[in-house]
Amino acid sequence: MNTEQKAVSIEAVTKRFGSLTAVDDVSFTVPVGEVMALLGPNGAGKTTLLDMILGFTKQNAGRIEVLGSQPTAATTGGRVGAVLQTRGLLDDLSVRETLQMVAACHYRHLPVEDVMARAGIDTFGGQKVKKCSGGQVQRLRFALALLTDPQLLILDEPTAGMDASARRDFWNSMHAEAERGRTIVFATHYLQEADDYADRVVLLGKGRVVADGSVADMTNGHGKTVEGIWHGRTEGLEPEEVCRRFGGDNIRFEYEGARIAFTTSNSDALALFLLERSLISDVRVTRPSMENVFFELTDDQARSER
Ligand SMILES: Nc1ncnc2c1ncn2[C@@H]1O[C@H](COP(=O)(O)OP(=O)(O)OP(=O)(O)O)[C@@H](O)[C@H]1O
Numbered sequence: 510m511n512t513e514q515k516a517v518s519i520e521a522v523t524k525r526f527g528s529l530t531a532v533d534d535v536s537f538t539v540p541v542g543e544v545m546a547l548l549g550p551n552g553a554g555k556t557t558l559l560d561m562i563l564g565f566t567k568q569n570a571g572r573i574e575v576l577g578s579q580p581t582a583a584t585t586g587g588r589v590g591a592v593l594q595t596r597g598l599l600d601d602l603s604v605r606e607t608l609q610m611v612a613a614c615h616y617r618h619l620p621v622e623d624v625m626a627r628a629g630i631d632t633f634g635g636q637k638v639k640k641c642s643g644g645q646v647q648r649l650r651f652a653l654a655l656l657t658d659p660q661l662l663i664l665d666e667p668t669a670g671m672d673a674s675a676r677r678d679f680w681n682s683m684h685a686e687a688e689r690g691r692t693i694v695f696a697t698h699y700l701q702e703a704d705d706y707a708d709r710v711v712l713l714g715k716g717r718v719v720a721d722g723s724v725a726d727m728t729n730g731h732g733k734t735v736e737g738i739w740h741g742r743t744e745g746l747e748p749e750e751v752c753r754r755f756g757g758d759n760i761r762f763e764y765e766g767a768r769i770a771f772t773t774s775n776s777d778a779l780a781l782f783l784l785e786r787s788l789i790s791d792v793r794v795t796r797p798s799m800e801n802v803f804f805e806l807t808d809d810q811a812r813s814e815r
Contacts, residue, residue, distance in 0.1 A: 514541040515574070516661050516692035517562055522571030524557050524716075531557040532568070533716035539694055541660075544687050546707035547696045550803060554716040555696035559665050562694070563591055576660055583661070587615060590654030592647065592664040600639035604630055604649050607638060611653055618656045628652035629682055643670025648679065655686070662686065664695035668702065680706045700724060700802065712803065719806050727806065728796050732759075733776035735783065737792035739769035744788055751788070755779055772797060 517539040524532040532554045539545050547555045560566045561573055564580030575583035583589050598607060608625065612618045625631040628651045633641070641649065647667055654662055662683075668676045683706070687693055697703055703710045704724035712720040712727060720727050741748060748762045748769060760773040769789070773779050776794055783789040 515539065516541045516543070516576060517694065518572070518574040519558075519562075520572040522558075522561065522568045522573060524554075524561060524566070524568050531716050532561070534571070535713075535716070535718055536571075537711055537718065537721060539692060541692055542687070542690055544684070544693045544706060544708050545695075546703035546710045547694065547713060548698070548700065548703045548710050549696075549713035549719075550698065552715075553713040555713060556665055557716075558713070559591075559593075559663050559694070559696055563589065563663055587617065587657035588659055589661045589663060590657060590659035592650045592654045592662070592667045594665055594669060598638050598646065598649065601637060603635050603637055604641065604645075604652075605634035607649060608652055608656065612656055615657055617658075619658050621656075624652050624655050627682060627685070628655060629678060644668075644672065644675040644679075647671060651679070651682070660691060662691055662693045664693065666696055666698070668697075676702070700796075712806065714803060714806075719803065727802055731797055731802055731806075732772050732774040734770050734772045734795050734797055735776050735780045735789070735792065736765075736768060736770040736795065737783075737789040738767050739764070739789060741769075741788050744786065746786075746788060751779075751783070754782075 515538045520536050522532055522535050549555050561568050562575060562580055564584045573580055576588050608621045612621050625634055628648050630648050630652050668679055671679060683693060710724055711718055752760045755773055755775055760771060762769055762771045771779055780792060780794055
């Protein structure tokens with residue numbers, strides 16, 4: 510595996526739809542063999558960016574290179590496979606027939622049975638597409654993406670509609686593909702999924718790159734959440750008073766029904782303080798959600814631009 514080489518290179522790319530700038534001056538590169546997550550809330554520009562990488566739509570400004578070629582040249586040559594949310598499938602074909610039909614359209618492809626085993630769909634190859642669950646359909650899409658033995662896999666929210674165990678199986682298959690040297694770029698809403706399965710994360714917000722690195726880099730310094738059932742009222746202590754004791758600006762809280770969630774970089778000391786005084790029970794200390802990290806990072810960015 511040559512990590513010097515770039516699978517995807519994006520330089521100062523902007524895409525506008527009328528007056529809306531969906532992707533705004535974005536630059537990053539993806540080295541060969543990397544598993545990279547594009548993380549961001551709805552409307553951040555993830556799908557638009559993936560569509561440009563696949564050559565489905567063209568940028569208004571900037572440069573995109575995929576495996577050393579223009580995006581359309583890389584895609585039509587079968588070197589790029591994609592799992593998209595919208596790709597149409599024929600309901601009345603079986604899973605195996607779908608793969609055989611698409612394989613017949615390609616001059617060069619991997620054996621259908623091998624691809625089925627690798628995507629974990631060999632156990633339901635005879636099943637009609639219309640009888641497949643959301644997770645099974647996504648696996649079929651993954652198998653279709655693998656057919657041409659692509660060097661680069663582009664996945665747009667590939668685990669949509671899967672339960673936790675299907676997600677885990679899916680990502681295990683995906684990692685086996687990454688170990689064969691394939692580059693994988695996937696879009697997701699989920700911080701946990703990005704953290705668990707990507708080597709690197711590019712966080713997008715309103716079409717711009719908000720952060721680029723590991724989830725640990727992004728969450729460090731943004732504190733943890735100490736969350737549990739709040740007994741402060743019966744103890745005569747308000748959460749505002751707890752916040753004053755723990756450094757004012759560096760801590761905040763919100764109620765979630767009978768539970769309270771404090772977020773602070775001083776989470777260990779806070780948890781100890783609350784537990785010693787029986788102010789909280791059923792405590793969980795968790796990392797912040799993608800939404801929290803995202804809002805804090807974009808807040809930091811807005812502050813530094815002021
Ligand atoms: N064909 C289009 N015409 C007009 N606006 C579009 C088009 N495609 C996307 N947009 C707009 O561009 C912005 C970015 O959309 P995009 O689908 O890329 O975001 P996303 O991060 O993939 O969101 P989601 O997670 O909801 O799929 C949104 O405001 C969207 O409404």
